[in-house]
Amino acid sequence: MAEQTAKRQIAVPLMSDFAARGEEPEVLFWVGCAGAFDDRYKRVTRAFVRILEHVGVKYAVLGMEETCTGDPAKRAGNEFLFQMQAMQNITTFEGYNVKKIVTACPHCFNTIKNEYPALGGNYEVIHHSTFLQQLIDGGRVKLEGGEAYKGRRITFHDSCYLGRANNIYEAPRAVLEALDADLVEMKRSKANGLCCGAGGAQMWKEPEPGKKDVNVERTEEALATLDGNAEALAHIQGKESGNEGATPAPKQNNQGSIIAVGCPFCMTMMADGVKNKERENNVQVFDLAELVASAEGLNA
Amino acid sequence: MFFVGKFAYSKITDIIRPKNLSGKKGKFVRHNEYFSVPPIPLHPVTIQNIIFLLVVLAGFGLFAWQVRKIRANISHGRDRDMSGDVGERLKKTLLVAFGQQKMFKRITPALLHLVVYVGFIVINIEVIEILIDGLFGTHRVLGFAGGFYSALTATNEVLGALVIVAVAAFWWRRNRAEPVRRFRGTEMRAWPKLDANIILYVEVVLMVALFVMNAADLKLHQVEGATLPGAFPIGSWLAGFLPDNATTLHVLERVGWWAHIVGILLFLNYLPSSKHFHIIMAFPNVYFSRLMPQGQFSNVDSITHEVKAMMDPTYQVPTPPASEGAEAAPTTFGAKDVNDLAWTNLLNAYSCTECGRCTSVCPANLTGKLLSPRKIIMDTRDRMEEKYNSPLIFDPALYGPAAKHEPQEQLDKENHTLLRGYVTPEELWACTTCNACVEACPVNINPLESIIEMRRFLVLEESAAPNSLNVMFSNIENNGAPWAFSPSDRFNWADELYVAEKA
Numbered sequence: 001m002a003e004q005t006a007k008r009q010i011a012v013p014l015m016s017d018f019a020a021r022g023e024e025p026e027v028l029f030w031v032g033c034a035g036a037f038d039d040r041y042k043r044v045t046r047a048f049v050r051i052l053e054h055v056g057v058k059y060a061v062l063g064m065e066e067t068c069t070g071d072p073a074k075r076a077g078n079e080f081l082f083q084m085q086a087m088q089n090i091t092t093f094e095g096y097n098v099k100k101i102v103t104a105c106p107h108c109f110n111t112i113k114n115e116y117p118a119l120g121g122n123y124e125v126i127h128h129s130t131f132l133q134q135l136i137d138g139g140r141v142k143l144e145g146g147e148a149y150k151g152r153r154i155t156f157h158d159s160c161y162l163g164r165a166n167n168i169y170e171a172p173r174a175v176l177e178a179l180d181a182d183l184v185e186m187k188r189s190k191a192n193g194l195c196c197g198a199g200g201a202q203m204w205k206e207p208e209p210g211k212k213d214v215n216v217e218r219t220e221e222a223l224a225t226l227d228g229n230a231e232a233l234a235h236i237q238g239k240e241s242g243n244e245g246a247t248p249a250p251k252q253n254n255q256g257s258i259i260a261v262g263c264p265f266c267m268t269m270m271a272d273g274v275k276n277k278e279r280e281n282n283v284q285v286f287d288l289a290e291l292v293a294s295a296e297g298l299n300a
Numbered sequence: 301m302f303f304v305g306k307f308a309y310s311k312i313t314d315i316i317r318p319k320n321l322s323g324k325k326g327k328f329v330r331h332n333e334y335f336s337v338p339p340i341p342l343h344p345v346t347i348q349n350i351i352f353l354l355v356v357l358a359g360f361g362l363f364a365w366q367v368r369k370i371r372a373n374i375s376h377g378r379d380r381d382m383s384g385d386v387g388e389r390l391k392k393t394l395l396v397a398f399g400q401q402k403m404f405k406r407i408t409p410a411l412l413h414l415v416v417y418v419g420f421i422v423i424n425i426e427v428i429e430i431l432i433d434g435l436f437g438t439h440r441v442l443g444f445a446g447g448f449y450s451a452l453t454a455t456n457e458v459l460g461a462l463v464i465v466a467v468a469a470f471w472w473r474r475n476r477a478e479p480v481r482r483f484r485g486t487e488m489r490a491w492p493k494l495d496a497n498i499i500l501y502v503e504v505v506l507m508v509a510l511f512v513m514n515a516a517d518l519k520l521h522q523v524e525g526a527t528l529p530g531a532f533p534i535g536s537w538l539a540g541f542l543p544d545n546a547t548t549l550h551v552l553e554r555v556g557w558w559a560h561i562v563g564i565l566l567f568l569n570y571l572p573s574s575k576h577f578h579i580i581m582a583f584p585n586v587y588f589s590r591l592m593p594q595g596q597f598s599n600v601d602s603i604t605h606e607v608k609a610m611m612d613p614t615y616q617v618p619t620p621p622a623s624e625g626a627e628a629a630p631t632t633f634g635a636k637d638v639n640d641l642a643w644t645n646l647l648n649a650y651s652c653t654e655c656g657r658c659t660s661v662c663p664a665n666l667t668g669k670l671l672s673p674r675k676i677i678m679d680t681r682d683r684m685e686e687k688y689n690s691p692l693i694f695d696p697a698l699y700g701p702a703a704k705h706e707p708q709e710q711l712d713k714e715n716h717t718l719l720r721g722y723v724t725p726e727e728l729w730a731c732t733t734c735n736a737c738v739e740a741c742p743v744n745i746n747p748l749e750s751i752i753e754m755r756r757f758l759v760l761e762e763s764a765a766p767n768s769l770n771v772m773f774s775n776i777e778n779n780g781a782p783w784a785f786s787p788s789d790r791f792n793w794a795d796e797l798y799v800a801e802k803a
Contacts, residue, residue: 110593161595241405
């Protein structure tokens with residue numbers, strides 16, 4: 001990337017800017033609380049905006065008008081708070097005549113897509129994995145000119161709210177396949193994927209007493225998969241025999257492996273798990289948007 | 301295509317009418333009597349037919365009485381509209397219930413289960429024959445079907461043998477020193493374990509009765525020089541071990557015949573007390589399961605009205621349609637007891653066969669937390685039967701150490717509820733709402749719905765959320781984010797953001 005000196009500062013467009021000009025963007029990018037406040041996931045938000053700018057999509061964000069979708073409140077049983085948040089957001093959406101929403105958070109995605117309609121909010125909502133797949137399929141992103149992922153070992157951790165909740169399993173894999181990487185599947189993947197441990201408002205509380213933390217269990221599986229550690233994989237519980245796939249061969253090259261995620265909570269949990277296992281030196285956790293932006297050479 | 305042995309034998313079966321033993325000679329003539337005209341008026345009613353009729357009526361009557369009680373239990377649940385989408389629901393029932401689609405995620409138990417399932421369905425065609433024979437004094441009345449009947453009896457015997465093999469495998473998976481992991485767990489107490497084994501033993505007894513009946517019947521015909529319609533690959537082998545005495549063979553055949561049908565009727569009446577009830581309930585349960593995405597949680601309409609009224613003072617809360625009497629009283633938010641759950645959640649509880657696929661994939665359970673989705677479902681059924689009708693002929697709760705429940709004296713029956721009486725908040729708060737249990741269930745049971753309903757009760761009625769979650773709630777209320785960040789910092793991520801310009 002050394003030769004790429006040209007860079008351009010992005011003034012992220014706001015919905016209110018469009019409205020002031022009497023225009024509407026093609027798509028609203030819903031950033032989400034993690035995307036706006038969590039230091040790690042802010043990098044994903046920035047990567048995704050670079051991609052949006054690069055392909056020239058007419059997009060906008062809500063900026064300070066955004067507020068929590070209410071997902072964590074609803075999963076924790078606080079239906080009242082959820083509906084307050086939902087109504088507030090729906091009012092904002094209606095004010096800007098929003099039709100199409102893209103988000104990098106499966107929890108926001110699920111909530112707006114599936115639970116806002118009962119409260120009067122009907123939108124076309126897509127997760128950024130699907131959006132990125134469309135850009136790649138349409139040739140608008142070529143995954144050239146940046147970091148090469150060819151031959152690097154990557155495993156994708158399915159987010160519950162993308163996978164089982166909404167049956168999106170192929171889009172993130174299609175994005176990763178386009179990287180020409182060495183994609184390996186965990187034993188518990190797709191519909192049989194194991195939760196990172198953060199869903200259902202677990203992100204904001206200590207786990208109940210038990211043998212170990214869910215994210216450690218999941219990270220151990222991810223690491224064993226990336227390493228091709230057949231012995232460790234044989235001891236994994238909760239597999240489904242028709243669904244478990246092949247055991248990856250032992251890892252050959254010395255390039256760093258990657259756990260790919262598509263969810264801010266999974267990002268936190270898997271990164272913590274890698275830290276817990278003291279593998280940060282050779283295993284990194286990246287979001288799909290980060291991988292795409294970096295492969296396309298958009299970071300500046 | 302007609303079977304000479306049949307008519308002789310239809311008389312032999314009536315042990316109390318020995319005159320029929322000599323009926324073989326007239327078989328061709330009698331054939332027309334029996335099959336060209338309706339057989340009923342021509343056949344004298346015997347004591348055996350009457351006894352059989354009474355046994356069958358008692359069997360089905362008792363079953364209907366039990367089903368009514370279970371139906372009443374389920375109807376204590378909250379209303380929920382599951383009508384419509386008939387085509388989609390039928391398709392799902394065909395795939396998931398009839399086709400066992402979700403079973404095939406685990407190939408070994410799927411194949412074993414398929415043997416027993418297909419055996420159950422095919423062998424039940426024979427039960428139809430037994431019912432007709434028993435009521436009208438015929439013998440192997442379907443025998444007129446020739447090659448088809450031979451195929452049926454042969455298939456039955458092969459399946460019957462396979463069922464015994466599959467049942468032996470099931471028994472081994474449950475009872476060996478280190479059973480399959482999902483058959484263990486706190487909720488698998490004495491009664492559920494005993495229940496699982498009783499089912500296996502009964503299935504073996506029924507298959508053995510079938511073989512005894514066939515083998516003795518075949519041998520009897522051989523001894524008497526007659527031909528028995530049908531093909532019996534295993535019965536003919538077993539016949540070699542039987543004595544040549546005709547009377548003994550009559551008795552054996554009758555014992556096998558009666559044991560098979562009476563066994564089935566007893567088993568039918570055991571079902572409502574057992575996890576084995578799933579063989580019936582799986583079908584309505586799948587039909588009435590949710591069609592929406594698994595990530596979509598139910599909306600609480602009463603709260604929607606409140607929130608709308610808060611945001612817009614002119615909002616008129618619609619009056620519930622024709623409220624009947626005291627029904628207009630405000631309902632609780634969420635679920636404290638079984639009657640706060642939707643009727644579909646209660647139907648779930650009667651469809652559960654305690655296989656533990658849900659628990660075996662639950663991230664909380666896998667990492668040693670108390671939560672077990674199977675326990676939530678089993679608790680729901682136990683609580684229903686404690687609070688309302690116990691449809692049981694015998695109530696496992698009364699059988700001490702083998703009981704489903706803790707001994708009754710430890711329970712305050714009047715005051716305890718599903719929540720806290722059976723399901724603890726610690727279990728509920730361990731759930732990550734990941735839907736793995738929902739995905740895993742072969743009959744589309746949804747433990748997550750019940751968990752969320754009980755969480756709603758804890759939060760909305762008791763304010764009993766863990767403190768850290770209360771902090772999260774107040775962050776959302778005050779900052780519009782679950783973390784304690786200032787809303788004015790929400791757009792800071794866009795500061796100093798650059799993109800590389802490509803040529």
